[in-house]
Amino acid sequence: MESEMILKWMQERKSVRSFTEQEVDSKLISKIINHVRLAPSGFNAQPWRFVIVKDKNMIQKLYQYSGYQKQLNTASCVIVLYSDLMDVHRKVEEVLHPEMSPEKKRSDKEALLETLEMAPDVLQSQGYIALGYLLLALTAYGISSVPMLGFDLEKVMELLEIEGSILSVVAAGYGVKEGYAHHRLALEEIVRLY
Template sequence: MTTQTIKKNLTVKEAIESRHSIRKFEQETITKEELTEIFELVRLTPSAWNLQPWRFHVITDNQLKEKLQEAAYGQKQVTSAPAVVLVVSDMEDVIAHLSETVHPGLSPERQQEEVANLSSFFSGMSVEERGQWGLTQTNIALGFLLTAIQGLGFASVPMLGFDHEKVKELLSLPEHIKFGAMVPFGRQASEGYEHHRFPLDKIVKYH
């Protein structure tokens, strides 16, 4: 049975408390304006040194979603959702464009110093190490994405159960990128499970 569409513009508290992983979605197109509204929020995600290594690939083409479903071992939420976002980290692109991450309010000398320091820091890492470092930052953006989706009246389900190499091939992504998640989303057409979370005294320690 179709559930009532979540109202738009939930508070942060409402969005977090109401978010569940949803695997069946209404067959309702998400507009370009709605997608833009989501990603205008997500791009404000903070990151170390403002490097912003996250990149988002939004798939709405039905044939491509069918191929993604195959790569996700047949999980039906991939084709049920009107849109699927691949959240990836691309640190090699960041390294190639470090000057774009430096705040324009700094003096030219300070900007050059920042680029030099960052280049030196990351040149001491392997491509794999840089990729893993960038993924820790990209996971922050994943949290922002899930909250923005929910807060603007949609539902989602984050996934890592898919063949990463096959998805790279389907989207012509470079080998070095790291996946944060595959996120099908849309208007929910089913209820998620009730929250089952650890109590605070297990996850929060005060010192």
């Protein structure tokens, strides 16, 4: 059953930090991000933006900026996920659903502009919804990955001409071996029921 697949990928996904030499196809990554962009966000603001890095010299620089985290030594593809609220601001009209009434469009636009001004973190952090989608979609296509944030982020932003906030740098490839087994807090420690 299809609904069981997503549960399987959730179970299967683990951070993998060593990859084979087999290249990840750029077209496949674009196809995956085409699924990822279906993630939900407040006012449909879609704060997420992506940079796909396949260039080996650039990946070497990222390896350096990560303090030589080994996964970047073998990853054939790095996907940088960031939030760009300036671009969200520029696209405020574009994200309003065409089927909305003029009244609803007006109120949503006002509310989005107000959120951008008063509570930008609320929008920025929603980029992480796309990270969850991305990691699962990569798994679905048999691509292993590890999300990372241990970088000199200013240098990464400069290298990739990113304006906004980096949420994660995802090293991807075909895994050599599985990551650690899942190790998580118990359900009772993270869930309360009234």
